[in-house]
Amino acid sequence: MKWFLPFLGLVFFGEILAIYFCTVSNIEIYYIISIVELAFYSYIFYHLHHRKSIKKIIFFLFAICEIGYIISFVFFGKNYTYFFNNLIVSGFYLVTIALIYLYIKVVDFDNTSLTSEPGFWIATGVSLFFSGVSISFSLYNFIKNNSLYLFG
Secondary structure (H helix, E strand, O other): OOOHHHHHHHHHHHHHHHHHOOOOOOHHHHHHHHHHHHHHHHHHHHHHOOOHHHHHHHHHHHHHHHHHHHHHHHHHOOOHHHHHHHHHHHHHHHHHHHHHHHHHHHHOOOOOOHHHOHHHHHHHHHHHHHHHHHHHHHOHHHHHHOOOOOOO
8 A cells, every 4th residue: 555655646647748748649658557557456456355266366367458458559559449448458357356345345344444444445446437437438439429428
């Protein structure tokens, strides 16, 4: 948990750099941010879970997502479609492990307050943010083709 604030600072700095380089291709910055983000949250949830079977699943799915990012960057670096597809898959992966963590915390409820645990807030934030990102990116073509806009 001591690395959470520096991690958020790194993501913030990466987003600022991406805005600064928006006139040229900034996809490399987003690849770096996404790879670091995936590794950080996988590491957090790997250590928050106590069941070895879930830890193995986290490690396996993390490796698949990271390999997907690396392959799409090396072979299709400037094509946003492959990046978005990786973002969708890794987002659903992070949402899944966050919701599994929350489910296990609720089922194995002891007398401690869930809201006093940092893992609860991280899992809640990850599941909310990445579910929104993954769903909106997966529906991008539908939204664009039907000219859908927020609030009209």
